[in-house]
Amino acid sequence: MRVRAGSLVGMGPKRWWAAWPSWAGSAALVWSALYAAGAALAAATGPAFGYAPLGGTARGAAAQWASAALYGGAAALAYGMRRWPGRVWPGWAAWGVVALCLTSGFGFLLSLTRVLAFLSRDQPPMDWAAWANQGVAVAGAALWLGAGLAYRRRGRGVCPHCGGARAAAGARSTRAGLVAAAALVPYAVMKTAWALGWTAGYVGEGRPGLDPRYASDLAIRLYAHGVDATAVLAVVGMGLALALTRPWGAGPVRAALLALGWAGAAALAPFGVFLAVVGALVWAGLVDVGLGDHAPWVVAVAYGGFSVYGVALGRATGAYRARTRRPCARC
Template sequence: MTPKKLMAAWPSWADRAALVWSLLYAAGAALAALTGPAFGYALLGKATGTAPEATAAVLYGAAAALAYALLRRPAARRLSAAAWPVVALCLTSGFPALLSPLHLLSFLSRNQPPVDPAALANQAFAVLGAVLWGCAALARRRRVLGLCPHCGGRSTAPPGPVRTRAGLVAVTAFVPYTVLKTAWALGLTVGYTGTGRPGADPAYTSDFGLWLYDHGVDVTAVLAVLGMLLALALTRPWGRRLPRLPLLALGWAGAGALAPFGAFLAALGVLSWTGAIGTGPADHAPWVPVVAYGGFSCYGLALGRATLVRQRSGRAACGRCRTGVPPLTSARTGGA
């Protein structure tokens, strides 16, 4: 079946696809827990029967049970709501894969840990699970609300301008980080408590990256500016001239990767600041991960909102809605 036909058949396959994926991922985790870390499941240790693999087997086994229950009880509202936490669980397992494109910037860094192909494949499969479960959860939500499961019951009017402030919020969230890293590249040491140069470690930064840093250009600050442009492209009229699908793919990948990453760094900074933990980012004042890196999380959330609005604004009504056929309402009277 071609991708076009597959999308046309959605959401009829969503629940079954989520069930099959959950069974495969849970079975792999169970096998890794019984025989030793394999297939990229090892997270915390290498001993046979380690907790991460066993925990993954239990959690994704429960997800498979949920998918089966959704197939048997299509009108259950509470079961439908439980699908979204599974999406978050899949994104947690596949989070490193969302950041894997950073390895393409290897010419700007050195001494990076080698990529584990098995782990990367496992994480990419987990991201696929997040997509499948997201499709199932979205289709279920539309069915519960009595909307068209194909297009959400959108009107037949042509797409209008994207009206959201999420792009500006995303730009604002990245300003502290960009200003701080640029200040470090220009020779200032605000927020830096160690010795030497902040923001450029010769052990990990390539010669080209150090050359740019010597001239006041921090590579990560440049990437932040590119992230700002992405958020604006999703929400401003000039972004309509750019290819839609690549923008949506970059938007969802950035939101899924940076929102939890920023939250982790911000939480680490808060715990270090309050003295709850004795460790934190080395040679940095506690407010640095809170104010600067915490902006990653705000940016990720705003970018997700901008991407969602852009996706909805460019979606045309399906043939069922254009011909006036009522949407499916199989779940309006469903129980829990």
């Protein structure tokens, strides 16, 4: 089903949103062109607006020009998707743009951790320009996700709104939810063991798993009683993954589960991959980020688990959405 751009004028917000397959590709094209132009302008004029393909880990004119080139290429891809409907490779390339946007918005996805005062203190000052820029990148990821889905579904000849029937959605949701929950078990066990006084995987001085220079007073008190706050959060994450396997239908509970599932997947999948790469560089002796007191398997358990959890949570959330949504009225 295609809707002419002019016919979107005068639509109410609900009808306009329901017609997303018809405008997602155009929106991704406009967004990519504007974001690339902003990065080029920042590189040419000098202000640091936070344009960086790697989520703020690299700054300066080189990172800004790289962003301009990458997102300019994304705009060209969006134009090609309009000109070459039905081809396979643009649909796959669209997922690469989604990953690029999420990487650029890495800091925004994790910025909510700053409000968890009970976890840490002495946080570095917030760069609000970069934070807002990263939020725009996350919005671009959402637009590109919609554009990629609509393009691939049209190419397969199925409904662009729902993707067609998914009879196995329930089974996929259960399997992916169980994998996501299991991925965090080693991390929760390791951090709880450290809080209880064990030192497996730690060869430094003092107690592993807690730096008093940054931990809050509440986190220190909990740790003294064998409770690691991040292990508690891991258990909460397991509960979310398992909740996606349950047959809850429409309503506030479903909306909350979908919001938490997509947010967790978008934040932790790239987070785990990024830190896994850092861990590999540390093992190779190319960088030093202060992990010399920990055995190599600690990095694999902690950060590898985050990555597996993020990917499995995204799959569980998608299958949960397909299983619990109402029948599509447009098929």
